Amino acid sequence: MPTVHGYAATRASAKLTPFSFERRALRDDDVAIDIRFCGICHTDIHLTRDAWGFSMFPMVPGHEITGIVTAVGPKVTRFAVGDRVGVGCFVDSCTTCATRDVDREQYLPGIVLTYNGLEPGSVTPTYGGYSESIVVKEGYVLSIPERLPLDAAAPLLCAGVTMYSPLRRWKIGPGAKVAVVGMGGLGHVGIKLARAMGAEVTALGRSVAKQEDAFRLGAARYIATSDVGSFEKLAGTFDLILSTVSANLDWSAWLGLLGIDGTFVSLGMPDQAMTVSPAPLIVGRRSLAGSYMGSIKETQEMLAFCAEHGIVADIETVGIDDVDAAYERVLASDVRYRFVIDVASSFSAKRY
Amino acid sequence: MPTVHGYAATRASAKLTPFSFERRALRDDDVAIDIRFCGICHTDIHLTRDAWGFSMFPMVPGHEITGIVTAVGPKVTRFAVGDRVGVGCFVDSCTTCATRDVDREQYLPGIVLTYNGLEPGSVTPTYGGYSESIVVKEGYVLSIPERLPLDAAAPLLCAGVTMYSPLRRWKIGPGAKVAVVGMGGLGHVGIKLARAMGAEVTALGRSVAKQEDAFRLGAARYIATSDVGSFEKLAGTFDLILSTVSANLDWSAWLGLLGIDGTFVSLGMPDQAMTVSPAPLIVGRRSLAGSYMGSIKETQEMLAFCAEHGIVADIETVGIDDVDAAYERVLASDVRYRFVIDVASSFSAKRY
Numbered sequence: 001m002p003t004v005h006g007y008a009a010t011r012a013s014a015k016l017t018p019f020s021f022e023r024r025a026l027r028d029d030d031v032a033i034d035i036r037f038c039g040i041c042h043t044d045i046h047l048t049r050d051a052w053g054f055s056m057f058p059m060v061p062g063h064e065i066t067g068i069v070t071a072v073g074p075k076v077t078r079f080a081v082g083d084r085v086g087v088g089c090f091v092d093s094c095t096t097c098a099t100r101d102v103d104r105e106q107y108l109p110g111i112v113l114t115y116n117g118l119e120p121g122s123v124t125p126t127y128g129g130y131s132e133s134i135v136v137k138e139g140y141v142l143s144i145p146e147r148l149p150l151d152a153a154a155p156l157l158c159a160g161v162t163m164y165s166p167l168r169r170w171k172i173g174p175g176a177k178v179a180v181v182g183m184g185g186l187g188h189v190g191i192k193l194a195r196a197m198g199a200e201v202t203a204l205g206r207s208v209a210k211q212e213d214a215f216r217l218g219a220a221r222y223i224a225t226s227d228v229g230s231f232e233k234l235a236g237t238f239d240l241i242l243s244t245v246s247a248n249l250d251w252s253a254w255l256g257l258l259g260i261d262g263t264f265v266s267l268g269m270p271d272q273a274m275t276v277s278p279a280p281l282i283v284g285r286r287s288l289a290g291s292y293m294g295s296i297k298e299t300q301e302m303l304a305f306c307a308e309h310g311i312v313a314d315i316e317t318v319g320i321d322d323v324d325a326a327y328e329r330v331l332a333s334d335v336r337y338r339f340v341i342d343v344a345s346s347f348s349a350k351r352y
Numbered sequence: 353m354p355t356v357h358g359y360a361a362t363r364a365s366a367k368l369t370p371f372s373f374e375r376r377a378l379r380d381d382d383v384a385i386d387i388r389f390c391g392i393c394h395t396d397i398h399l400t401r402d403a404w405g406f407s408m409f410p411m412v413p414g415h416e417i418t419g420i421v422t423a424v425g426p427k428v429t430r431f432a433v434g435d436r437v438g439v440g441c442f443v444d445s446c447t448t449c450a451t452r453d454v455d456r457e458q459y460l461p462g463i464v465l466t467y468n469g470l471e472p473g474s475v476t477p478t479y480g481g482y483s484e485s486i487v488v489k490e491g492y493v494l495s496i497p498e499r500l501p502l503d504a505a506a507p508l509l510c511a512g513v514t515m516y517s518p519l520r521r522w523k524i525g526p527g528a529k530v531a532v533v534g535m536g537g538l539g540h541v542g543i544k545l546a547r548a549m550g551a552e553v554t555a556l557g558r559s560v561a562k563q564e565d566a567f568r569l570g571a572a573r574y575i576a577t578s579d580v581g582s583f584e585k586l587a588g589t590f591d592l593i594l595s596t597v598s599a600n601l602d603w604s605a606w607l608g609l610l611g612i613d614g615t616f617v618s619l620g621m622p623d624q625a626m627t628v629s630p631a632p633l634i635v636g637r638r639s640l641a642g643s644y645m646g647s648i649k650e651t652q653e654m655l656a657f658c659a660e661h662g663i664v665a666d667i668e669t670v671g672i673d674d675v676d677a678a679y680e681r682v683l684a685s686d687v688r689y690r691f692v693i694d695v696a697s698s699f700s701a702k703r704y
Contacts, residue, residue, distance in 0.1 A: 107612040107636050169613075169637065252625070260459040261521075263639065269630055273604070276626045278618060282642030284459050285521065287615065290634030 006131025007320050008058040012050035015324050019058055023135045031079050031141045032071040038129035039064030039155040040339040045327050047116050056116055062129025063089045063114040064157045066150040076138045086142040088157035089293045092120050106293040132347045142299055145307035152312035155338040161294035163190035164302040166265045170240050174198030182244035183210045188337035189313055190242055191217040196309040238262050246270055252277035255286055263287040313338045320346035358483025359672050360410040364402035367676045371410055375487045383431050383493045384423040390481035391416030391507035392691040397679050399468050408468055414481025415441045415466040416509045418502040428490045438494040440509035441645045444472050458645040484699045494652055497659035504664035507690040513646035515542035516654040518617045522592050526550030534596035535562045540689035541665055542594055543569040548661040590614050598622055604629035607638055615639040665690045672698035
């Protein structure tokens with residue numbers, strides 16, 4: 001089994017340090033991938049700091065992976081050596097049903113996360129994309145369209161599909177009024193995607209600092225939520241609000257921004273229960289909902305959509321040694337809009 | 353303007369007493385209706401007791417009205433004298449838009465409730481169906497199909513469409529797993545409607561007392577919510593839960609009964625904020641929603657559906673003098689399943 005170099009958190013909140021481990025030997029339906037880039041997702045920070053209480057250490061984070069195929073098992077049919085590929089949030093899914101639920105496998109309990117998971121049927125931890133290479137079952141490998149560069153496409157594998165999936169689920173199309181709350185890694189891609197689907201997009205951020213960017217990304221309107229009058233002005237406006245933040249919001253106030261039949265979808269996980277006044281739900285048939293990642297099928301569709309519309313993430317590339325500093329800047333909202341680790345350069349520059 | 357005899361609450365929580373008032377003279381697009389039957393809706397009790405703080409007195413309740421057309425204005429095209437008709441929860445809707453929003457007018461602020469409302473553009477109160485006759489604009493009058501008896505059809509005008517509307521909105525069809533919470537006026541019709549749409553229906557009530565009825569109404573399963581193990585057994589089961597109760601439930605526990613993409617719809621208005629754990633929403637793409645009445649178009653569709661499937665309410669007929677006693681029995685859940693006032697007999701038996 002090949003030894004792989006990566007970076008790991010060895011315990012909660014530890015700085016990331018070099019870590020060598022073994023990837024599994026290639027199985028018949030496996031694809032071996034030389035990792036070129038890996039996005040830094042906010043989840044990486046939550047998990048390396050054990051914010052949700054289910055972290056396993058040592059942990060090699062990273063689930064926005066792009067790279068090049070270096071080997072394929074004999075039963076692999078869709079990929080060949082040299083192909084440009086990606087790996088997202090999970091590398092296997094529920095296998096208890098006779099047929100894979102390709103439309104919503106991400107919600108099934110059998111899902112195997114790309115890192116901080118366990119290999120199916122074993123106690124071997126999964127390790128993510130802050131590493132030289134990865135071995136993934138063919139069915140969980142994405143093809144990256146030629147038009148998309150491997151660096152700026154990497155964040156699409158998590159941030160991109162996490163926004164794309166609810167936009168599709170709630171049938172956003174021309175003329176729909178969509179709000180995107182939070183202009184970070186998810187939000188900025190969400191604005192681009194919703195705009196490309198024909199929606200009239202309103203971006204909502206904490207301050208006016210990102211207003212100009214919002215317009216450049218495709219928003220028709222930017223609202224600083226610090227402006228106390230904005231909730232009154234926008235009452236009854238939106239068909240869909242996609243919230244990328246994990247803050248404990250004033251949910252009833254936000255529901256008031258929805259039009260009839262509107263839906264507020266939380267993509268972030270607040271750490272407290274949501275307290276909701278029933279009236280805006282009932283007298284307006286509004287919904288409060290959540291959404292989580294996207295299926296592999298949907299991720300591949302999203303990549304095709306992004307290729308068609310020329311959508312990638314706005315990125316800042318860093319070396320693997322800069323990850324801890326990058327984490328601090330993510331927490332300070334000081335990145336426009338996604339850090340991507342230049343994995344290939346980082347490791348090729350090192351001596352082992 | 354014709355003087356009409358009815359029964360009114362003259363102040364909050366007062367017993368209903370005889371009350372004479374004037375209906376408006378017939379306008380060009382009005383239909384005059386001799387009221388035969390009027391269902392007793394739980395809302396009548398809430399409003400006569402000013403439970404929500406916006407009651408106006410004197411109040412003639414009643415919004416589940418059936419009767420016979422006695423006169424039509426010269427511009428009325430769809431109704432003629434002698435027609436069997438109904439009137440539901442509202443008698444006019446928002447008129448500020450160029451086109452009537454026929455699919456969701458019930459959510460627009462301009463709606464004019466059948467009672468406890470104001471005639472459009474005036475300060476004249478609207479009076480409901482606990483009275484001999486009513487005058488309603490043609491566009492808000494329903495045609496009652498021949499197959500439906502006027503007494504047992506009356507509750508369809510509110511209870512029926514309040515259940516039908518969310519079943520359609522959330523696209524319930526063959527094989528869908530639907531739960532109906534509460535086996536009262538709404539719930540018992542909801543079971544029939546969902547079953548007729550092909551759903552597998554689970555009825556949930558407080559005790560096992562109504563289990564036999566639930567099966568007769570079309571439920572495949574009856575669960576007493578007092579059975580503490582039931583939540584565990586039913587975890588992840590339902591596509592749609594329609595809750596007809598106004599109780600302050602353990603919302604997170606109820607959301608746990610939904611499958612992936614499932615929706616919990618509250619039709620009752622709890623008097624406290626709903627506290628919801630975000631995890632079941634996000635990691636399962638579930639929704640918490642509300643719904644309220646139905647449009648006139650939808651009500652007419654519902655009546656056709658009920659005629660096709662032989663669905664009416666299970667009723668107990670009472671005289672107008674028995675309404676206060678009936679209210680007490682409704683509050684004690686002691687009716688299977690809807691009281692209907694025999695309006696015509698009640699008033700014809702009186703001397704004025």
